[in-house]
Amino acid sequence: MERRDFLKTMAAAGMAAGGTGMLPKRAEAAKVDFGQVKSVKVDVLSETSWFDNDIFKKNLMDYGGAMTNQYTIPWEWNNAGGYSALITVTGLDGKERKFLMDTGWNNEWMDYIFNEKSNVASMLKSGEIEFMLLSHWHLDHLWGIESTLKHKPDITIYAPKTHYPEDIALLREKAHHKAKTKDGQEVLVCKNDTPHTGKLIECTPDGEKGDGIYSPMPGVALRMFDVPILLRVRGENVLYFNVKDKGIVTVTGCCHPGILSLFSYARSNFEGYKPYGCYGGLHITLFENWEPKFDDIIKGVKSFKLQKVGCNHCTGWIWAEKAAEAGVPVVKGTNKYKEYKKYSTVAKASNVFLTNGDSVVF
């Protein structure tokens, strides 16, 4: 029996058995038209949130696992990197506009990325980068905030409203957060000496006008998915671009809500929905392990008919390789990452990741 037949049988049986057929029909939500862009380019500033997976997992294991408060774990500082991307949107008028997604973790690494491996520092100073989108409040996306704010303390930030006091203290109150090691020593886990003085737009699933999205520029939609996430974090902002003649492209930090759930949302809520591509961490085999549900995602991505899958970070090399083998159109990266002073221990010659220094255009 095929899955669809099985589900239909179950639905029919369920209605017969439970009377759920008596439930009222759900009202269809009005679809949103947020405009179009000519193209969108993503420059991978840093996708290496940590360099050695085993060290990261050991820190996690030693201090309580995936549900633990991230601020209570004395993470191995030298293993920390960060996640950040520069996004360039070309409007239908041909004009380019830029913004930053996330600001990494380790300040030294992010300073290196922003000053030496890209022009982000100068673009922040000049205002060429218009705003920063914080995808979510995880350490590897937020804790390097000083590296951004030292160049532009009044930058406008879009962030999920679901933050904790420690997050706001780091962002705006010059916090120096410390965690205790097992032998009772306090170690600095993150700091920010340049408080944010600009506008903080706290995003909720309701959106700016009650239509579920924020639209910082035509053709670009930002949606906050209020989902529980590991390390006590909650909620993620994701980006949708409606690229003319191509379709919907998602750009994510970690994509905790699930890549197909993002496209499912777009299918249900966006006018003229046509799937096209995605970029970002896809939060699948981030620990380079495997589970049957990861096979489900490969099958699902194929059925959603994405044409361009750019992935890295928490996607997991294993998943990207298996997906590419299975026929998912994974965008290949280059070996530029080897020119950086550090790179991930799980990076492979298959280049199925868009790694540090790579870019992709949709």
Place this chain on the structure above:
Amino acid sequence: MDKERVGASFSCVWGVISLAVVFGIVCLLWYLLLHPDGVMKLYTPMYGFSLVAVLLCAVVLIAKLGECYPFGDSTPELSVRIGKGIILTIAAVLLTLIITYWLFWGFIGKFGVAYFSPQSIVASGGTGAEPFNARENASTAIVYFAAAFLWWALAWTSGFRQWPWSGSSRRLVAASRFFAVMFFTIVTYVILFHPHVCYLFYPPQNKAGVEPWWASFAGTGSAFFSLGIVLCSLAWITISEILWEGYPGRYVDRDARGTLSSGIVSIAASLILGLITFVVLLNVMTYFWMEPFEGGQYTDAPYFRYIHTAEISGFVILAAFILKTYFNNFPSKGALALRAVIRTALAFAGGAVLYLFYFSSASTLLLGKVPGMAQPDDTPLVWTMLFLSVVMIQADFFEGWPMATPHSEDKR
């Protein structure tokens, strides 16, 4: 079959107080063992899940399969009753540690099936075979084994009861039931769960286990599909045994000692009702969250919908035990059919209250969980099983102490 406290000696006030105290004990245990910001932080999640699941298995093994052997069914003397409770509680905890760390990690995992032991997984090397993943994967396998065991242990003791060993010594009945349950547990585990565990590795262990055979029609290769059916069925076994006083199995087992047919009727009825419940719950979820799809995550994931049926069943099972233990299986008067209907309705309502509690901000405060549904690293089954273990320890090991003295009068 379980004894019930009857008549005027049962105090509802004591029941409420006891329930409140037990709830406090569960919260304390949660903080000590599992709370993400607590003492031991074992909720990683699968490691803590496996320990709690094995604890519940140990309690069920002692209380249900072994009928608290060598202690008697009822111990009128308070000091003996408390002593029995303490000894059996210590035995259950020791058994948990022995089953987890020696039997699975140190023996079966070391000399037989490698995936039951984190050390063996790490030693085998390869992608993802490091201590954290290895412990999570081994724990996953143990959780599934525990689920199969709980299903058969409770199904056997409520359906077949003492058949075919009735009339034999308690020791013989306990041992025989244990081996019978283990036989069916192993078969069930191999068919329903082992394929999932074999595919927890990269590359998959496809010479040891087939690709999950339900993947083509269930929309997921995850054994949460099987777990959902097992727990939905287990809910009806509990309801039948506790709230319906052994019916419908007792229609063919008048003396409540168990027969082949009562076992078959009981298991078949619970399976059929379990499957119906499974389907109904999936449809209700589809109404609220729309249809799941292959590859979806959070509430869109088929595997989440399946485990959520198990989680809902877990709440109902816990509510049924609470009704029996702390409210003397109210109501105790009137026709059996009416009693059964009212008790079932109360168990469903209690399950709903527990559900609302677990997904409310109160549980965020008490249990340290992140608010929201379908967190991949969280399942209420862990909390439910811990709670259930404590309730069963009080009800069966301590014979309800400090509530009213049981009369140990078997109503059957």
